[in-house]
Amino acid sequence: MMTHDLDEKLLQRIIDMIRKCARLLDPGEEVLPERPLREVGVDSFGLVDLLVMLEDELDIVLPDDLLTPEMFESAATIAVAVTSVLTAG
């Protein structure tokens, strides 16, 4: 799935959640969908915060086999994984 195929509203919600878990973002600084999470300061505990937030706010459970470094690369890769769970459910 390409970024332009993703639901824009979902992508924006994910970016908003990333903002809450990122340590290195200035207020108002843009987060592009492909920007690596490590660049914005999402550490390992931040990833878990983000994971719990994603599951709570989107009312989904992300199965363990989906949780990989590739999935948590960026907002776009997270959106791909979330979309696969939403469409499967």
Next chain:
Amino acid sequence: MSGNTTTIALVRHAESHANVGHILGSHAGCTGLSDRGREQARQLRAALLETSVLSNASIAMTSRLAQAIETYEIISPAVGGGRLKAKHDCGFCDVHWGELDGAAEDDLVLPETIYSPVAPQGESWVGFVRRATRALTSLALAAAGSTAVVVTHGGVIKTSLRAYGGRRYHHVEDDIGYGALAIWEKVVDNEWTLIFYGESNSLMEGIHAPLP
């Protein structure tokens, strides 16, 4: 510590046979406390009785591991007037070792990433922290306005530093010892404060707010 105040005491289990034998102990591999562990738990009970710090507890929980259940059995006379039966919740367990449950620590090969399970049927670091975070968050809601005590494990207590403390306690790196405890307090809608983090003998010196 009641009414508008929520207090959560996270007790690390006392020393176990698995700790002494360097065994990866989950539900099968954990076989309860060592003699020294039972003495640690008795010391904690004495400190809790002396300070009455958990005498008004109304919620008691443990993980499902024998070392936590046995620790609670020993300290329970000092919790909630001695009449509080603990519920056992797997959310407060240590890492689930899967097929390595009961194996020697030397058999553990560190996973490639934080997403990789420690063994077949076991948990990854991410999976463990997600589970512990959820257990801690649920407990905080259930315990609102009251005092809860959980006998759990070092990893869960470290997770609480993030789950309750956000980034304010990132500088707390030291593990607390067996039979030691962390006490969190929250007044109404304020942030959680770590009001105690240490060994039971320090508890006798009084509850204070050492951090951050």
